[in-house]
Amino acid sequence: xxxxxxxxxxxxxxxxxxxxxxxxxxxxxxxxxxxxxxxxxxxxxxxxxxxxxxxxxxxxxxxxxxxxxxxxxxxxxxxxxxxxxxxxxxxxxxxxxxxxxxxxxxxxxxxxxxxxxxxxxxxxxxxxxxxxxxxxxxxxxxxxxxxxxxxxxxxxxxxxxxxxxxxxxxxxxxxxxxxxxxxxxxxxxxxxxxxxxxxxxxxxxxxxxxxxxxxxxxxxxxxxxxxxxxxxxxxxxxxxxxxxxxxxxxxxxxxxxxxxxxxxxxxxxxxxxxxxxxxxxxxxxxxxxxxxxxxxxxxxxxxxxxxxxxxxx
Amino acid sequence: xxxxxxxxxxxxxxxxxxxxxxxxxxxxxxxxxxxxxxxxxxxxxxxxxxxxxxxxxxxxxxxxxxxxxxxxxxxxxxxxxxxxxxxxxxxxxxxxxxxxxxxxxxxxxxxxxxxxxxxxxxxxxxxxxxxxxxxxxxxxxxxxxxxxxxxxxxxxxxxxxxxxxxxxxxxxxxxxxxxxxxxxxxxxxxxxxxxxxxxxxxxxxxxxxxxxxxxxxxxxxxxxxxxxxxxxxxxxxxxxxxxxxxxxxxxxxxxxxxxxxxxxxxxxxxxxxxxxxxxxxxxxxxxxxxxxxxxxxxxxxxxxxxxxxxxxx
Numbered sequence: 224x225x226x227x228x229x230x231x232x233x234x235x236x237x238x239x240x241x242x243x244x245x246x247x248x249x250x251x252x253x254x255x256x257x258x259x260x261x262x263x264x265x266x267x268x269x270x271x272x273x274x275x276x277x278x279x280x281x282x283x284x285x286x287x288x289x290x291x292x293x294x295x296x297x298x299x300x301x302x303x304x305x306x307x308x309x310x311x312x313x314x315x316x317x318x319x320x321x322x323x324x325x326x327x328x329x330x331x332x333x334x335x336x337x338x339x340x341x342x343x344x345x346x347x348x349x350x351x352x353x354x355x356x357x358x359x360x361x362x363x364x365x366x367x368x369x370x371x372x373x374x375x376x377x378x379x380x381x382x383x384x385x386x387x388x389x390x391x392x393x394x395x396x397x398x399x400x401x402x403x404x405x406x407x408x409x410x411x412x413x414x415x416x417x418x419x420x421x422x423x424x425x426x427x428x429x430x431x432x433x434x435x436x437x438x439x440x441x442x443x444x445x446x447x448x449x450x451x452x453x454x455x456x457x458x459x460x461x462x463x464x465x466x467x468x469x470x471x472x473x474x475x476x477x478x479x480x481x482x483x484x485x486x487x488x489x490x491x492x493x494x495x496x497x498x499x500x501x502x503x504x505x506x507x508x509x510x511x512x513x514x515x516x517x518x519x520x521x522x523x524x525x526x527x528x529x530x531x532x533x534x535x536x
Numbered sequence: 537x538x539x540x541x542x543x544x545x546x547x548x549x550x551x552x553x554x555x556x557x558x559x560x561x562x563x564x565x566x567x568x569x570x571x572x573x574x575x576x577x578x579x580x581x582x583x584x585x586x587x588x589x590x591x592x593x594x595x596x597x598x599x600x601x602x603x604x605x606x607x608x609x610x611x612x613x614x615x616x617x618x619x620x621x622x623x624x625x626x627x628x629x630x631x632x633x634x635x636x637x638x639x640x641x642x643x644x645x646x647x648x649x650x651x652x653x654x655x656x657x658x659x660x661x662x663x664x665x666x667x668x669x670x671x672x673x674x675x676x677x678x679x680x681x682x683x684x685x686x687x688x689x690x691x692x693x694x695x696x697x698x699x700x701x702x703x704x705x706x707x708x709x710x711x712x713x714x715x716x717x718x719x720x721x722x723x724x725x726x727x728x729x730x731x732x733x734x735x736x737x738x739x740x741x742x743x744x745x746x747x748x749x750x751x752x753x754x755x756x757x758x759x760x761x762x763x764x765x766x767x768x769x770x771x772x773x774x775x776x777x778x779x780x781x782x783x784x785x786x787x788x789x790x791x792x793x794x795x796x797x798x799x800x801x802x803x804x805x806x807x808x809x810x811x812x813x814x815x816x817x818x819x820x821x822x823x824x825x826x827x828x829x830x831x832x833x834x835x836x837x838x839x840x841x842x843x844x845x846x847x848x849x
Contacts, residue, residue: 267638268638268645269638270641278586294617298611298631300610300611300632301614301630301631301635304631304632304633304635307635307660307661308635308656310635310639317618317633318611318614318617320617320630321614321617321634321638321730322617322618322620322621323617323621325580325581325582325634326580326623328581334580343621344621347620347621372550415824441571
């Protein structure tokens with residue numbers, strides 16, 4: 224990786240928006256996107272990697288713009304037929320999306336690593352930037368709720384995040400290793416960015432892979448996180464609900480509490496600039512800017528802001 | 537199986553038409569359909585069983601009536617996406633059809649036999665008659681051509697039966713066993729029917745499974761075959777071309793030569809009734825009737841004719 228290169232940690236939809244901004248302003252040799260795979264799940268024996276695919280589809284320009292995930296103009300005829308066969312269909316796998324999982328399964332069965340498969344799929348879709356799973360080993364996020372333990376997708380999709388979260392654990396994380404591309408980027412990048420992803424559902428699984436949290440703590444370049452909480456709410460997903468259930472203050476200050484020791488600068492939305500003193504009191508610098516990314520221009524603007532802050536650091 | 541029960545051997549489209557006729561006039565406990573799986577092939581790591589699925593889709597009433605195979609109102613979005621990933625797409629797997637193969641792969645990986653999977657899929661689609669693969673073991677038809685050996689689907693679909701056939705062999709047949717339902721039906725059925733399928737491509741692989749040819753030769757009930765050649769031509773597929781390439785007379789007489797020792801009565805189309813003496817000279821009785829099945833009524837009529845001939849035997 225070139226000098227001045229960036230490593231960004233990302234989950235799904237929210238993270239993918241910033242990932243696209245970064246990929247627009249940085250050449251491929253200056254960006255590595257490390258993506259959560261704790262959400263991965265087997266459906267019908269296929270390996271489904273929702274966050275990896277969301278980032279890949281987003282960078283490939285084939286993502287469903289309305290939802291932020293899945294493929295544009297998707298259809299569900301395979302899933303309807305699977306339903307006729309009595310198979311569970313609450314996880315909405317589209318026809319085009321299914322092709323990704325079928326091919327991934329085939330390649331994994333042939334002995335390729337998840338990193339290698341991701342690289343092949345990205346290459347075929349014309350994605351030039353490096354998208355890397357956090358690990359080539361399976362790590363599975365389990366949500367401990369007031370209704371018992373739930374596999375991540377059961378909690379997130381089937382149960383629509385309704386059960387109250389008491390904690391999370393990352394099954395088999397102890398046996399995992401960072402994917403080669405993660406280890407490489409952690410050594411060579413000069414800037415580390417936490418995309419505005421859910422810290423507990425998307426960032427924690429990445430940090431649970433042995434060696435990653437330690438490398439982040441020891442990282443010598445600039446470390447920035449973008450708050451996924453804006454004006455006391457999550458822009459998307461259950462981050463605010465989970466924060467509250469886990470006893471965090473539902474604010475950028477609660478996010479600062481999470482990132483303490485992991486990150487030097489918390490980037491928050493202008494609407495939250497009143498939180499700056501409280502964040503700085505936690506030993507972190509704070510920077511407020513527009514963090515809501517509705518348009519391509521806003522994604523690029525935030526990416527540029529982050530690089531500017533990193534350079535100034 | 538009840539007394540007066542029927543065992544029918546079938547390949548794909550042509551055989552499935554008669555299979556539907558038989559399933560319409562016989563209750564489930566009086567019919568076993570044994571289907572060729574020499575055509576089976578792996579695509580994208582999935583187990584595709586074209587003949588089994590053609591018979592299943594036909595009996596389930598979901599078959600594409602225009603082609604005789606595949607699912608009605610099929611779409612190909614998964615395949616298009618597989619194509620974007622650079623995967624071969626000459627074998628046209630539809631979205632609905634793909635669901636069958638995904639689920640079959642999953643069940644086989646769970647340790648179920650192909651017979652068990654077929655039974656489950658049929659049950660879910662409302663098929664009440666027993667459809668049984670010739671074997672639960674893999675047997676693969678290889679076509680020896682003037683351009684070298686070709687896997688069956690490469691010959692049949694990718695190369696559109698263009699290479700000249702010199703012979704056929706059935707890979708791994710020596711290691712196969714008849715599926716339990718085949719063995720059961722061979723013991724208990726009182727009538728054995730060869731559907732108007734291609735003898736070399738669809739019937740020979742079934743007979744190549746150790747024990748089946750011997751059981752057919754020793755079969756104590758009535759054995760009937762319906763000629764797939766009508767008026768010197770195959771109604772569908774390359775039977776006539778292959779007959780000629782293998783040195784057979786392209787006529788019902790050539791079909792009689794093939795079935796010598798395997799079958800007592802050859803049922804031919806009225807248009808070929810002039811062939812009756814030549815067929816009878818080969819030690820087989822011949823019976824002419826309408827064998828072209830364009831409508832449901834024609835399928836039922838032929839099924840009834842066959843049962844009548846068998847009863848008269």
